Each structure stands twice: as C-alpha cells, then as structure tokens.
Amino acid sequence: xxxxQLDKSEIWDLLYEVKDPEVPVLSIAELGVLRDIxxxxxxxxxxxTPTYSGCPAMRAIEDEIIEVLHANQIDNxxxxxxxxxxxxxxxxxxxxxQKLKDYGIAPPEKSTFxxxxxxxxxxxxxxxxxxxxxxxxxxxxxxxSTACKALHYCNNCNQPFEEFKCH
Amino acid sequence: xxxxxALIEYALRLGDTSLILGHRLSExxxxxxxxxxDIAMTNxxxxxxxxxxxxxxxxxxxxxxxHDEDYMAFHRDARQYRNLMMAEQPNxxxxxxxxxxxxxxxxxxxxxxxxxxxxxxxxRAFAEKSLKEVLYHLRHSADxxxxxxxxxxxxxxxxxxxxxxxxxxxxxLFDADAVDDFLLKEGIAADLTKVKNKWNETINKVITDxxxxxxxxxxxxxxxxxxxxxxxEYLGHLLAxxxxxPRAYPGTKx
Numbered sequence: 001x002x003x004x005q006l007d008k009s010e011i012w013d014l015l016y017e018v019k020d021p022e023v024p025v026l027s028i029a030e031l032g033v034l035r036d037i038x039x040x041x042x043x044x045x046x047x048x049t050p051t052y053s054g055c056p057a058m059r060a061i062e063d064e065i066i067e068v069l070h071a072n073q074i075d076n077x078x079x080x081x082x083x084x085x086x087x088x089x090x091x092x093x094x095x096x097x098q099k100l101k102d103y104g105i106a107p108p109e110k111s112t113f114x115x116x117x118x119x120x121x122x123x124x125x126x127x128x129x130x131x132x133x134x135x136x137x138x139x140x141x142x143x144x145s146t147a148c149k150a151l152h153y154c155n156n157c158n159q160p161f162e163e164f165k166c167h
Numbered sequence: 168x169x170x171x172x173a174l175i176e177y178a179l180r181l182g183d184t185s186l187i188l189g190h191r192l193s194e195x196x197x198x199x200x201x202x203x204x205d206i207a208m209t210n211x212x213x214x215x216x217x218x219x220x221x222x223x224x225x226x227x228x229x230x231x232x233x234h235d236e237d238y239m240a241f242h243r244d245a246r247q248y249r250n251l252m253m254a255e256q257p258n259x260x261x262x263x264x265x266x267x268x269x270x271x272x273x274x275x276x277x278x279x280x281x282x283x284x285x286x287x288x289x290x291r292a293f294a295e296k297s298l299k300e301v302l303y304h305l306r307h308s309a310d311x312x313x314x315x316x317x318x319x320x321x322x323x324x325x326x327x328x329x330x331x332x333x334x335x336x337x338x339x340l341f342d343a344d345a346v347d348d349f350l351l352k353e354g355i356a357a358d359l360t361k362v363k364n365k366w367n368e369t370i371n372k373v374i375t376d377x378x379x380x381x382x383x384x385x386x387x388x389x390x391x392x393x394x395x396x397x398x399x400e401y402l403g404h405l406l407a408x409x410x411x412x413p414r415a416y417p418g419t420k421x
Contacts, residue, residue, distance in 0.1 A: 050217070052213070052214055052217065052300060053214055053217030053218045053220075053221065053296055053297060053300060054212075054213035054214050054215070054216050054217025054218070055213075055217065056213070082292070083221060083292040083293065083295070083296045084288075084291065084292030084295055084296070085295070086292075086295045086296040086298075086299060087296075088299075116276070116302060116305075140203065141203035141206060141207070142207060142303070142306070142307050142310075143203070143206045143207040143210040143211075143307075144206070145206075147210055147213060147214065151203075165303075167299055
C-alpha cells in the first residue's frame, strides 16, 4: 500500500504528540529534540538530537515516533540523530518553560551563563521555587532523577523541587 | 600514516578515555557515600559513556570493516585500548575518585574547548556537545575538592595523598605523538601545549583554594604511553569485567 502523502508541517503536527517520557508535559518539539523534517528520495527524514549524550530516553522517543507515524499509515521515513548544533535549553520557548513551572519543575535560565568563570569564582545564584517564587532556596543535589535535572529545597515553603538545568 | 588512519586512532583515543572513565564511575552505582553522590557518579558516567558512543561509531565508519560501536567497546583487548592511564585508575576511596574526576574533567574541558574548532565535522560536533557536559562535571568535582580539601584534617590528608598518587599519570595527558602532530597540522587535533597551560592554571587555583599543595613533579617516575596502548595492570581487570557478557554470549541482545 502506498504511503499517505503528507505535508512536512502535518508530520510536525503529528510528532507534536510525542512527549519526553521523563517530562511528560513537554513534547519533543517544545524541548528542541525534534530538529527538522525533510523529504528526500520518497522518504521523510526526521532529525532529532539528544539533550545529553547519554540520555536513555532517546530510544523511547524514537520508538514513539515510529509508533505515531505507523499509526498514521506513514512507513516511508528514516530517523536521523545529529549532535551539532549541540542541544541547548535556550531552544525552549517561554510557553514551554511556563508548562514546566506549572508541572512543578523550575525552568532553565538562559544558557549564555559563563559556567567556567562561575566554577572558578564559586558564584551561585539561587534557583526560584516553582511553587512560591521564593529565591530563598538551596541546591541539595547537582544531579537528579534524570541527566537534565537538579534537586533543590525551598526554605520558604519547605518543599523540595526539581530544576531543569540550564544547558 | 594516512589521514584516515590518524583519524581512526584519534577517535578511538577520545572514545576510549570517555568509556573507561565512565565505566569506572559506574562502579559506584549502589555504593556512593551519599545518595546524592551515587546519583552524581552514575549521571556523569552516563554522559561519558554516551560521548564514547559517538566516537566509536565514527571510528567504525572510518575503518569500514563492518564493525559497530559495540564491537569497539567489547571486542578490543587492553593493548588496543587508547584511553589515558589516569582514566583506568581504580576508584579507591572518595578522595581518590574526587581527585581523578577533577584532574580529568579539567583536562577534558580544555581539550574540548580546542576541539570545538576542529576542522573535522564529527570531532567538532562531539566536542561541542561534550563540552557542556564536562563543564558540569568539573563544577561538581571542584566543589568536592573544596569540601574535602578544606574539610577535616583526615579528609585533607586523604585528598593530598590521592592527588600525589594520581600525579604519576599527568604527563600522559599531554604526551603528544605523531598522530597528534599530523592532525594538528590539518587543523583537526587539539594543541596539547595550550590545553596543558590552561589546565595547569585551573587546577592550581582550585588546589590552592582547597588548602592543598600542588604535587611536585616526580622525575623518572612519571608513567606515559597510553597512546601506544601501554596501560597499568588495572585496565585488563576492568575489561574482563566489562567485556565478559558479550564475549561469553556473542550476539546476545536484550
């Protein structure tokens, strides 16, 4: 059976339904994991990029892309993984950041932040609590349940919370 | 030496160092001194192992012998491994792991800063991506250098001893050979002299801030030669553990 012919933007809309398995409020398009969709030699080329090099969710994301496309009778596609340009949280829209906050995860700040200088000067700016907006918080663990998150504690509302690390 | 041969060698060196250091950190899984550190070590390990896959796939593609990234990781013996000797050193206590991670992360940060301008597209993409991750590793290990160095007399002493033991392997980090020189002329490899200067400056600052002493050069005792496949006895044991399953059950999938 010949595959259904769809516009690239229609494919994009279909894949908007694919969520990050660890952050189920964000779609892979909002996260910036879905980079591009092109049509070459009768095949859709779906280009994705990992958030972190070792992100174990990539396999699950690929499987879900395959499932969504197959469910829409699309079989002529290939998934391509690229590493450049390197994924950054700057690709996340303000709307996506708000969704994260509503979900209880502190959204990332702008990644233009100079990591190296801040390491050497030991400068640390507190992360804003997603529940009460207080900055009276402390970092409890630089690494969290997934590669992209850190753990904090809010001294104002006495709630532990996760932060989507700026990257 | 052809450009292709040099590139395969260079890609394996980068991939092997990431994989071996990553595997070492994975040994902390379930054994970390604090739950947060258990998570930190395995997170860093995951980044490093993920990074190695990119270089193994690239080396396999350049070789064109039908190998894949798993072949590169599981079917080469110690003498074929090109990781830096520092990466294979055992975890020891948390002072040893902290010192090793700090010296290695600072090295990788400056190495990748150079390589993100490489003329080789794959190496450039690898460095650009990995740099963001190793910066985070450096931040974490520098924090622990301060915590242990400027902690109790016992923690300071243990970290000082760990630094001095690992110092034997620091010349190996910058031991450029013909492959490095060849690819440096092509604009592909990192200039290790530049990396060394920046590395020295950073570790000096953190070691001093942490109330530790810079180890003295140990003339005649410094070990090097990892780029030729020379290793300490620890690598063989590590590989025996890491490679057992795919060698005992070839082609196993799960």
